[in-house]
Amino acid sequence: xxxxxxxxxxxxxxxxxxxxxxxxxxxxxxxxxxxxxxxxxxxxxxxxxxxxxxxxxxxxxxxxxxxxxxxxxxxxxxxxxxxxxxxxxxxxxxxxxxxxxxxxxxxxxxxxxxxxxxxxxxxxxxxxxxxxxxxxxxxxxxxxxxxxxxxxxxxxxxxxxxxxxxxxxxxxxxxxxxxxxxxxxxxxxxxxxxxxxxxxx
Amino acid sequence: xxxxxxxxxxxxxxxxxxxxxxxxxxxxxxxxxxxxxxxxxxxxxxxxxxxxxxxxxxxxxxxxxxxxxxxxxxxxxxxxxxxxxxxxxxxxxxxxxxxxxxxxxxxxxxxxxxxxxxxxxxxxxxxxxxxxxxxxxxxxxxxxxxxxxxxxxxxx
Numbered sequence: 001x002x003x004x005x006x007x008x009x010x011x012x013x014x015x016x017x018x019x020x021x022x023x024x025x026x027x028x029x030x031x032x033x034x035x036x037x038x039x040x041x042x043x044x045x046x047x048x049x050x051x052x053x054x055x056x057x058x059x060x061x062x063x064x065x066x067x068x069x070x071x072x073x074x075x076x077x078x079x080x081x082x083x084x085x086x087x088x089x090x091x092x093x094x095x096x097x098x099x100x101x102x103x104x105x106x107x108x109x110x111x112x113x114x115x116x117x118x119x120x121x122x123x124x125x126x127x128x129x130x131x132x133x134x135x136x137x138x139x140x141x142x143x144x145x146x147x148x149x150x151x152x153x154x155x156x157x158x159x160x161x162x163x164x165x166x167x168x169x170x171x172x173x174x175x176x177x178x179x180x181x182x183x184x185x186x187x188x189x190x191x192x193x194x195x196x197x198x199x200x201x
Numbered sequence: 202x203x204x205x206x207x208x209x210x211x212x213x214x215x216x217x218x219x220x221x222x223x224x225x226x227x228x229x230x231x232x233x234x235x236x237x238x239x240x241x242x243x244x245x246x247x248x249x250x251x252x253x254x255x256x257x258x259x260x261x262x263x264x265x266x267x268x269x270x271x272x273x274x275x276x277x278x279x280x281x282x283x284x285x286x287x288x289x290x291x292x293x294x295x296x297x298x299x300x301x302x303x304x305x306x307x308x309x310x311x312x313x314x315x316x317x318x319x320x321x322x323x324x325x326x327x328x329x330x331x332x333x334x335x336x337x338x339x340x341x342x343x344x345x346x347x348x349x350x351x352x353x354x355x356x357x
Contacts, residue, residue: 077241078270078297079277085343121234125342156281158264159305166277
């Protein structure tokens with residue numbers, strides 16, 4: 001937290017300097033985001049889940065990239081495909097070079113039905129670069145809790161659906177959680193925020 | 202493609218549904234990956250007289266339900282509903298973010314390019330129920346996702 005305060009002080013100093021110079025220096029201003037700035041959050045620090053090949057993955061695997069984490073499940077007819085399709089559009093808007101520095105991670109809240117095979121096929125149907133992750137029911141619960149994300153099994157007539165947090169958690173290339181983007185935002189807002197993070201040091 | 206679908210749906214309607222006077226526009230079903238057990242159908246409905254969509258069926262699966270998605274803060278909820286109101290002359294959209302028809306416990310993959318027959322049961326105020334047959338084309342998994350500029354996605 002100390003470095004955060006120092007950075008803030010430097011930013012304030014920079015801002016003051018700009019104001020005095022009758023403000024021509026945008027690049028010293030703190031970045032503005034469409035999403036919710038959760039920089040310095042105590043939640044969502046990391047995850048430790050399994051990929052469809054059986055390998056354990058953590059956030060450190062993606063250092064150098066912006067990581068977008070979404071909690072969902074494959075039997076979801078609405079929010080999850082929409083979120084993943086939006087991510088496809090975001091990659092398109094970012095352009096080839098920036099898109100290579102975005103890692104989309106889909107964490108299933110329904111490991112009972114979302115087997116590694118289904119998970120892999122599902123994310124690959126949107127983009128072969130998207131990564132599905134799963135854990136035991138206990139690990140899944142721990143992970144969601146550490147993200148302050150919720151999910152809940154809800155019976156329907158002949159099956160069940162999952163209520164779940166529909167926001168995306170966005171990490172900067174240094175592996176710090178920076179943004180929470182709600183489902184209401186569109187691909188353009190997501191892409192703009194991710195571009196801003198990709199430029200950050 | 203859309204025109205053909207609308208004509209197809211219209212033709213199907215004429216075949217089965219003189220009473221209900223319901224038009225169905227742009228029906229579609231989202232494709233699935235192998236072993237995926239559920240998916241949804243979307244469409245726009247309009248009834249000339251006050252009516253309700255009370256159920257749906259399909260040869261695709263015996264388990265077809267009507268669901269409504271709602272957001273509670275940033276948490277997505279989906280609940281089964283018993284009916285969708287169709288006020289006279291009003292277009293009611295079953296679309297991502299709202300109502301949809303759920304196909305559950307699928308035993309085979311729903312592939313892009315296939316067509317899923319769906320029979321909607323429409324009930325009018327007098328309690329009379331009429332089947333309305335629709336053939337819904339299957340669109341790819343990533344279909345139906347607007348960007349913010351296209352359909353006001355960010356302006357709720």
